[in-house]
Amino acid sequence: MRGLIVHDQEIQEIQYLLKREMDEILFELRDDRFNQIVKTAMEERYQILFKLFTKVASSHRECAHYILPIRKRQKKG
Structure with a gap:
């Protein structure tokens, strides 16, 4: 585990x-x-x-927007 100290402006940039x-x-x-x-x-x-x-998002709603949709993978054969 590692720690990191950042300012609010740096969090916004990340x-x-x-x-x-x-x-x-x-x-x-x-x-x-x-x-x-x-x-x-x-x-x-x-x-x-x-x-x-x-880890840096300001809300759960913001994270929910970026949840990767599950794709149906094409099967060969």
């Missing part, structure tokens, strides 16, 4: 950066040009960013 990155990943996940392997890696990165965001 929130902004995390939201921006998560929004970008959500946008790219809708792009059909990416194959499933790339999308899986993007989802894993999103989950890490989301966990960080839950």
Whole structure:
């Protein structure tokens, strides 16, 4: 476990950066040009960013907006 002391303005900046990155990943996940392997890696990165965001978010409602929707994975065969 590690600790971090930050000011309110720094928390707001961290929130902004995390939201921006998560929004970008959500946008790219809708792009059909990416194959499933790339999308899986993007989802894993999103989950890490989301966990960080839950630690600095100002409300549960704000976190709920960024919950990754469950996608039905296409089965081969």
